[in-house]
Amino acid sequence: MHNPSHLPRPSIYYNYQVFKPWLATENGKQENKQVVVVGAGPAGMVTALELARHGVASVVLASDLQFSQGSRAIVFTRRSMEILQQVGVAHRITENGLPWHSGNSIYRGQKVFRMETPLDPDDRFFPMINIQQQYLEEYLHDACAANPLIDFRWGNKLVHAEQSSGVVTAHVDTPAGPYQLETEWLVAADGGRSEIRSAMNLKLEGASFESIFVIADIRIDLPFPTERLAFFDPDWNRGNTILMHKEPHGIWRVDYQLPLGETPEEALQPESLKQRIDAQLKMIGFEGTPWEMDWSSVYSARTLTLPNYVHDRIVFTGDAAHLLPIFGVRGANTAFQDAQSLGWHLAYVLNGISPEKLMANHSEERVGAAREIITEAGKSTRFMAPPSRGFRLLRDAVLSLSLTEEFVRPLYHWRTSRPHEYKHSVLNSTCDDNAQFTGGPALGAPPQNVQLQHDDFLLDHLGGGFDLVYVCQSQSIPNELLHAVLAAKNDGLPLKLLAISDRDVKVLGADKTLFDPQQRFQIRYAVLAGGAYLFRPDQHVCARWLEVDTTRLLSSLQLAVMQ
Amino acid sequence: MNPNPHLDIAGLEQVYDRLATAIDQAGPEKSELFLVKLALLQAKAMGQPAVFEAQVEAALKDL
Numbered sequence: 275m276h277n278p279s280h281l282p283r284p285s286i287y288y289n290y291q292v293f294k295p296w297l298a299t300e301n302g303k304q305e306n307k308q309v310v311v312v313g314a315g316p317a318g319m320v321t322a323l324e325l326a327r328h329g330v331a332s333v334v335l336a337s338d339l340q341f342s343q344g345s346r347a348i349v350f351t352r353r354s355m356e357i358l359q360q361v362g363v364a365h366r367i368t369e370n371g372l373p374w375h376s377g378n379s380i381y382r383g384q385k386v387f388r389m390e391t392p393l394d395p396d397d398r399f400f401p402m403i404n405i406q407q408q409y410l411e412e413y414l415h416d417a418c419a420a421n422p423l424i425d426f427r428w429g430n431k432l433v434h435a436e437q438s439s440g441v442v443t444a445h446v447d448t449p450a451g452p453y454q455l456e457t458e459w460l461v462a463a464d465g466g467r468s469e470i471r472s473a474m475n476l477k478l479e480g481a482s483f484e485s486i487f488v489i490a491d492i493r494i495d496l497p498f499p500t501e502r503l504a505f506f507d508p509d510w511n512r513g514n515t516i517l518m519h520k521e522p523h524g525i526w527r528v529d530y531q532l533p534l535g536e537t538p539e540e541a542l543q544p545e546s547l548k549q550r551i552d553a554q555l556k557m558i559g560f561e562g563t564p565w566e567m568d569w570s571s572v573y574s575a576r577t578l579t580l581p582n583y584v585h586d587r588i589v590f591t592g593d594a595a596h597l598l599p600i601f602g603v604r605g606a607n608t609a610f611q612d613a614q615s616l617g618w619h620l621a622y623v624l625n626g627i628s629p630e631k632l633m634a635n636h637s638e639e640r641v642g643a644a645r646e647i648i649t650e651a652g653k654s655t656r657f658m659a660p661p662s663r664g665f666r667l668l669r670d671a672v673l674s675l676s677l678t679e680e681f682v683r684p685l686y687h688w689r690t691s692r693p694h695e696y697k698h699s700v701l702n703s704t705c706d707d708n709a710q711f712t713g714g715p716a717l718g719a720p721p722q723n724v725q726l727q728h729d730d731f732l733l734d735h736l737g738g739g740f741d742l743v744y745v746c747q748s749q750s751i752p753n754e755l756l757h758a759v760l761a762a763k764n765d766g767l768p769l770k771l772l773a774i775s776d777r778d779v780k781v782l783g784a785d786k787t788l789f790d791p792q793q794r795f796q797i798r799y800a801v802l803a804g805g806a807y808l809f810r811p812d813q814h815v816c817a818r819w820l821e822v823d824t825t826r827l828l829s830s831l832q833l834a835v836m837q
Numbered sequence: 838m839n840p841n842p843h844l845d846i847a848g849l850e851q852v853y854d855r856l857a858t859a860i861d862q863a864g865p866e867k868s869e870l871f872l873v874k875l876a877l878l879q880a881k882a883m884g885q886p887a888v889f890e891a892q893v894e895a896a897l898k899d900l
Contacts, residue, residue: 671873681881 295429317592318463324617377502703817713800739768
């Protein structure tokens with residue numbers, strides 16, 4: 275019998291709600307499901323919300339009765355916010371989070387590197403925003419609970435999953451005993467220690483780093499702005515690195531690296547935590563400032579991925595699929611991209627628009643993304659926590675040189691998570707004008723947001739299917755183009771035709787007219803009237819034309835859904 | 838490729854002495870760090886990663 279705790283988790287800033295478990299004994303016989311999502315973290319919930327957006331129902335299994343313990347993922351990137359906007363929760367994070375765009379690296383009391391990411395008026399969201407994961411989970415859960423296509427089951431623990439001939443049987447345990455669910459697909463979003471992954475004996479590929487970091491959340495009043503602070507080789511922790519991030523509710527995240535040989539158990543002793551946090555506060559000039567501990571944990575950097583995320587009808591996503599280093603905020607931020615990708619790929623297969631091999635494309639694109647992240651994150655990790663004597667010497671030489679030598683300072687760059695470009699995706703058009711473009715996002719690239727008018731952005735209007743954004747010069751769409759779009763829609767393809775116009779008119783035949791008085795879209799996308807961009811349901815570009823025509827549009831659409 | 842055609846014997850002797858005294862000056866604990874810093878500054882002055890690579894190979898011989 276599965277008995278998750280009914281006691282709210284301790285926290286000095288977050289009131290945990292304990293939800294009622296979903297019990298098979300209180301519900302009727304279980305019909306076969308299309309999708310069961312195992313895990314109610316960011317990856318699982320975004321997958322369910324994206325699936326629902328494409329009309330696919332799912333069951334979400336949450337083992338516990340409450341949101342996760344501690345702040346965990348706290349930094350969310352602009353692309354994550356754009357994805358969260360798609361599932362309807364970005365505004366709540368904007369309301370309550372702390373946005374930022376600068377970071378500092380400090381060595382021997384000197385700011386040796388500062389990076390300011392400029393704010394682009396065409397972006398709705400800041401490069402980064404900080405909020406504790408409990409809030410993110412709460413907002414996602416509210417969206418799931420409000421969605422009739424999502425059957426959210428607290429206190430349901432997956433014990434075992436087996437699959438044969440297109441059916442996965444999920445054995446689920448609850449506080450009232452076990453039951454079974456038959457489903458066409460099972461999504462393993464059960465986190466870094468995925469039991470499904472272990473049970474299937476799947477091996478992650480890549481490297482693990484020896485260094486252990488402590489994460490501690492404290493409440494303290496510090497007069498610093500929301501910026502990333504990284505301290506290298508301080509007197510109180512020689513050779514090691516300390517990171518600080520501001521969170522809402524007066525909480526600060528302090529991460530510090532442990533000397534080699536110290537165990538996590540030793541490091542998490544209250545006296546040990548206190549001594550080190552006091553030392554860090556002393557170093558930044560706030561010795562004796564009162565503080566209170568909320569939560570602490572340990573982690574070690576790993577750059578690991580499964581080589582394939584789709585195993586017949588069981589699909590791995592988020593941390594269950596890969597373990598990425600915390601440096602560069604790559605965990606949850608990668609999970610959102612995984613989940614968004616998985617949502618539309620799986621929905622298109624289930625909705626009969628695409629053949630099942632579309633799922634292989636999902637795996638290929640996301641494994642490619644993970645491998646790219648691993649290469650980039652490996653560089654940051656080798657600088658933050660040098661894995662060998664050679665790397666340590668080089669890092670120390672760079673620290674020392676950086677006090678006077680400008681040229682080494684960019685090595686402090688932490689290479690923040692950014693969305694992968696699906697440059698080599700088989701869904702990319704082979705008959706568009708990509709090669710002739712002189713700017714704008716290329717084939718496979720994530721979208722560039724555009725401010726059309728005050729508080730009105732391009733990405734507010736995209737998503738939920740394919741979007742053909744057509745730059746209009748008159749008040750109507752050419753007839754052939756209209757017929758082509760209609761033909762695709764009649765074939766069952768979710769497609770919207772958005773007309774961009776620099777005049778405040780309603781373009782006839784378009785599903786929506788976007789009024790762009792400054793022609794910002796034309797500038798950012800390097801396209802003139804008569805040209806068009808085709809966005810996939812994850813808003814990545816899959817075709818673009820300087821002059822769109824019906825034949826090439828239709829064949830690009832077919833390619834993009836593997837018809 | 839010879840990245841520095843101007844290093845004649847007198848110049849080489851000058852570098853030899855300066856490097857030796859600098860290593861002594863840095864002391865046993867810091868000489869390695871000093872040499873790595875120097876290598877990075879040299880690489881910057883040279884501006885040719887491929888030449889640096891060849892020099893690494895040459896220096897790794899017969900250790």
